Amino acid sequence: MAADAGLKVQFLFDFGSPNAYLAAKVIPEVEKRTGVRFDHVPVLLGGIYKLTGNSSPADYLKGIKNKREQMGRETERFIRKHGITTFRNNPFFPVNTLQLMRGAVAAQAEGLFWPYFHAVYHHMWEEPKKMDDPAVMISALQASGIDAARIAAKSQEPAIKGRLVQLTEDAVARGAFGSPTFFVGGEMFFGKDQLRDVEEEILAQLPARGGREAMRAGAAS
Numbered sequence: 001m002a003a004d005a006g007l008k009v010q011f012l013f014d015f016g017s018p019n020a021y022l023a024a025k026v027i028p029e030v031e032k033r034t035g036v037r038f039d040h041v042p043v044l045l046g047g048i049y050k051l052t053g054n055s056s057p058a059d060y061l062k063g064i065k066n067k068r069e070q071m072g073r074e075t076e077r078f079i080r081k082h083g084i085t086t087f088r089n090n091p092f093f094p095v096n097t098l099q100l101m102r103g104a105v106a107a108q109a110e111g112l113f114w115p116y117f118h119a120v121y122h123h124m125w126e127e128p129k130k131m132d133d134p135a136v137m138i139s140a141l142q143a144s145g146i147d148a149a150r151i152a153a154k155s156q157e158p159a160i161k162g163r164l165v166q167l168t169e170d171a172v173a174r175g176a177f178g179s180p181t182f183f184v185g186g187e188m189f190f191g192k193d194q195l196r197d198v199e200e201e202i203l204a205q206l207p208a209r210g211g212r213e214a215m216r217a218g219a220a221s
Contacts, residue, residue: 011181016095016100046098086125
């Protein structure tokens with residue numbers, strides 16, 4: 001089924017979020033069932049936290065009994081449910097992702113987004129490395145066949161830096177406070193566990209006939 005030209009679905013991501021990585025592994029399943037492609041939108045999670053007064057789980061879970069353990073169990077369930085076998089905890093977490101996210105914007109501008117996207121996620125959460133070390137980052141990207149020098153040079157352009165700032169500010173203006181965040185048209189959803197609701201909203205917003213065809217196609221696949 002072809003994507004509906006009038007329906008915009010967005011995935012706001014930062015490479016430093018393990019939950020965004022896990023969501024990214026599931027998104028292709030949703031795209032296949034609905035026939036709608038997700039726009040992948042780079043944002044800077046640190047910038048979102050600063051603009052909203054939010055903080056990472058590593059900070060806000062300190063001193064809270066049982067919650068961290070339960071969140072870990074829920075993540076394990078998500079991984080089992082979707083058959084994800086590639087995920088590894090990054091021992092260098094949290095990682096400063098400013099350069100990586102500028103690189104994502106640069107890669108989009110250079111027509112290299114998908115190779116870059118998969119390479120960075122591989123070296124962040126599959127074969128984890130300290131990706132905020134410039135030498136480690138360059139070496140890792142080169143090992144994945146990415147023209148790291150080209151991306152690095154492009155990412156230093158003022159327009160690229162400004163674009164990441166704008167995407168981050170726009171996300172907050174629309175209601176975002178973390179990553180992964182999804183928008184289906186004007187409806188916002190937060191967290192990997194909301195992907196089922198995201199899928200339902202996509203089908204609800206498609207024309208009635210198209211939504212039914214998408215559900216049938218997904219069931220038959």
